[in-house]
Amino acid sequence: MTNISEIAKKLSERITNAETRKRSRTAEEYQRFLYAIEYILTDIWKASYIHPEAECSIHKHNNYYSSNPRYRDPNLTYKMTMAAFDGLQLLNLIVVTKDGYYDRTKMQGGLTRYRAREELLEMLNPIPEHPAIHLKPNLDAETILLRDEIDGRKVLVDYEEDAFTEKARNNLRTINQCFTRHWVDLRILDKDVLALQERLFDDTEKQPIDLTKRTLVRIFSNNSFKEGGRFYRGWWQNVPSEYRPYITIDSKATSEHDYSQLNPNMIYSVYNKELGSEDAYSRVAGEEHREVVKKAFNAMFQHTRVLNTKPDDINDIDLDAIGMSWKELKEAILDAHKPIKDYFFKGLGNRLQFEDSCIAESIMLHFAKMDAPALPIHDSFIMHHGFGTYGELEEAMRRAYHDRFHTDIKVKGDMVVPIKPAKDYPIGDKNFFADTSLDGIINAENDYSQWRDRDDMWMNRK
Numbered sequence: 001m002t003n004i005s006e007i008a009k010k011l012s013e014r015i016t017n018a019e020t021r022k023r024s025r026t027a028e029e030y031q032r033f034l035y036a037i038e039y040i041l042t043d044i045w046k047a048s049y050i051h052p053e054a055e056c057s058i059h060k061h062n063n064y065y066s067s068n069p070r071y072r073d074p075n076l077t078y079k080m081t082m083a084a085f086d087g088l089q090l091l092n093l094i095v096v097t098k099d100g101y102y103d104r105t106k107m108q109g110g111l112t113r114y115r116a117r118e119e120l121l122e123m124l125n126p127i128p129e130h131p132a133i134h135l136k137p138n139l140d141a142e143t144i145l146l147r148d149e150i151d152g153r154k155v156l157v158d159y160e161e162d163a164f165t166e167k168a169r170n171n172l173r174t175i176n177q178c179f180t181r182h183w184v185d186l187r188i189l190d191k192d193v194l195a196l197q198e199r200l201f202d203d204t205e206k207q208p209i210d211l212t213k214r215t216l217v218r219i220f221s222n223n224s225f226k227e228g229g230r231f232y233r234g235w236w237q238n239v240p241s242e243y244r245p246y247i248t249i250d251s252k253a254t255s256e257h258d259y260s261q262l263n264p265n266m267i268y269s270v271y272n273k274e275l276g277s278e279d280a281y282s283r284v285a286g287e288e289h290r291e292v293v294k295k296a297f298n299a300m301f302q303h304t305r306v307l308n309t310k311p312d313d314i315n316d317i318d319l320d321a322i323g324m325s326w327k328e329l330k331e332a333i334l335d336a337h338k339p340i341k342d343y344f345f346k347g348l349g350n351r352l353q354f355e356d357s358c359i360a361e362s363i364m365l366h367f368a369k370m371d372a373p374a375l376p377i378h379d380s381f382i383m384h385h386g387f388g389t390y391g392e393l394e395e396a397m398r399r400a401y402h403d404r405f406h407t408d409i410k411v412k413g414d415m416v417v418p419i420k421p422a423k424d425y426p427i428g429d430k431n432f433f434a435d436t437s438l439d440g441i442i443n444a445e446n447d448y449s450q451w452r453d454r455d456d457m458w459m460n461r462k
Contacts (some may be wrong), residue, residue: 002126003134004045008037015087044094046118046123050208051197058085060100069355070243071156093120132211133457135178143172143216148223155222162442164225168218172231173367176215178368183458184214184375187246187451196243206238209412215361216376218357229357231364231376239443245414247382249373251455257397258380260410264337266355269405271444272341279380284336285322285329292318297333302349343433355404362400368382376423388413453460 012034016025020231025033025253040058047054058081059065065078088094094114102109116124127134146166148157186209188196200208214237221228236247247254259265264280267273280398281293292314308327310319319326334341360376367374367383374393375382388395402407 001276002128004038004041004124004127007123008034008041011041011093012037013087014091018090019087023255029031029080032075032077036077038080038225039073039076039081040094041124042090042131042135044120045127045364046135046210048116048121048213050210050224051194053115054208055097055113055115057113060085060112062262068156069160071145071159073141082231083449087290089407093117096264129452129457129461130211132214133454134181134462135213137212138177139173139174139180139215143176143218144169145219146215146223146225147219147221148230159225165454168361171361172216172218175361175364175368177372179214179216179234179375181371182250182373183455184373185211185248185251185451185454186236186239186243187248187448188243188448190450191447193450195219196240199240200238206240207239209235211235218361220397221350221353222339224350226354229354230378231357231360236375236382237377242339244382244411245379248451249375249382249384253385255385255393255414256377256380256382256384256392257413258377259386259397259401260412262356262379262409263301263352265401265407265409267301267340267343269407270355271340271343280337285324286331287317289322292322293329293333293373296329299335300330300333301352302347303345304347306345352376359397359400359404360404363396366396366400 010376012030015037019057040056043056047056054135060082064077065076066082085094089096096112096114098110098113099101100110146410147154149155150157159194193321197208213233216232218229218232229337236244239247240400241379244252244256244365261275261280264275268275279290281290281297284293284297287322294315298306299313307326314326317418319329323331323333334344337344356379360378360381361382364374367387374382374387374396381393381397383393394413397411398409401407
């Protein structure tokens with residue numbers, strides 16, 4: 001059976017024969033060289049399942065391979081990785097599509113991007129399984145990440161181990177182990193897959209769906225384990241909200257539950273204030289402008305100074321629709337939330353994220369110990385529909401919040417979208433009936449063939 005390792009060995013021989021080296025690689029160098037080829041091929045193989053024209057990226061600065069061993073792959077070295085990359089270029093198997101750069105003025109940069117040529121893709125095509133099923137997640141990789149802002153850039157920094165980091169890592173390992181024992185997928189029509197991926201390519205805040213990203217990391221902010229701490233890098237976190245009802249777990253339908261007004265509830269609870277029964281966002285400018293107010297509210301808590309200009313994610317059209325300037329909207333929010341007005345613009349957003357991350361950890365860990373994955377999307381969770389139908393997810397979410405803040409909170413649940421063999425339904429339309437006719441079932445087999453094939457692979461994996 002064709003596999004990445006077999007292809008990498010053949011290519012290592014071709015590269016070696018094409019190089020003009022004066023001496024042979026040592027045994028240790030060759031193993032690192034071979035590992036680097038496999039690493040690059042794996043990236044290309046994964047990308048080929050994301051989109052036919054998906055690009056890969058590579059670090060070409062030697063500091064990446066030598067700094068902070070906590071976060072890097074010890075088997076990847078600068079010298080052998082560049083030898084593998086240059087060798088694949090020498091064989092005309094990959095092509096650079098964009099050179100890497102770093103702008104010292106703007107403190108911004110980008111990695112070198114490349115794409116596989118047809119010959120290399122044809123070598124990878126015979127591999128029988130899907131990458132997300134064939135590739136085993138590395139549960140030993142560092143999952144507790146600490147960031148800081150240095151010279152205007154957010155970078156990963158090292159830290160001292162203590163009881164908190166050890167417990168957080170062990171808890172996340174338990175959660176990730178649970179996730180890897182189950183198959184999470186997205187059941188949408190074959191014809192919609194590429195359109196969704198292209199939409200995500202154009203979204204600067206999301207990544208295309210990569211089903212190999214089946215585990216989580218926890219990222220803390222501002223060089224503090226009391227700020228941030230949310231869970232990231234699960235592929236389902238990139239799925240637009242209207243597609244999320246079609247996420248499946250072990251080929252079964254799911255439901256999503258989320259907290260109602262989580263940030264306002266946490267803020268009022270932390271400072272022993274009464275939120276009241278009226279919606280925290282709608283009370284400012286009405287239900288029709290709730291989402292804009294929500295963005296403004298959260299921005300005002302995130303920033304460390306008073307915002308004299310509107311946040312980037314609020315545009316003039318939003319403000320025109322409300323009939324307010326940014327200054328007027330800001331004052332309206334402060335007026336509607338007088339009990340906590342002194343806590344805005346204090347940079348408390350990351351501290352609130354730490355609070356909701358602890359709640360999320362508690363919920364996921366609770367279900368992981370039952371071998372039931374609870375997929376987090378910040379303040380919401382997706383589970384097998386039975387946990388929503390019978391109230392177990394809602395109860396766990398209420399309990400986790402109460403344990404943290406000693407107050408109650410509302411939890412909202414979405415209606416389950418049934419798994420059905422019907423064709424050509426509009427995405428996001430939950431009011432349909434399954435076509436259980438023979439023709440409907442046969443058509444569904446064709447319309448959802450990619451989802452079905454992955455499901456079969458998972459069921460038949462060794």
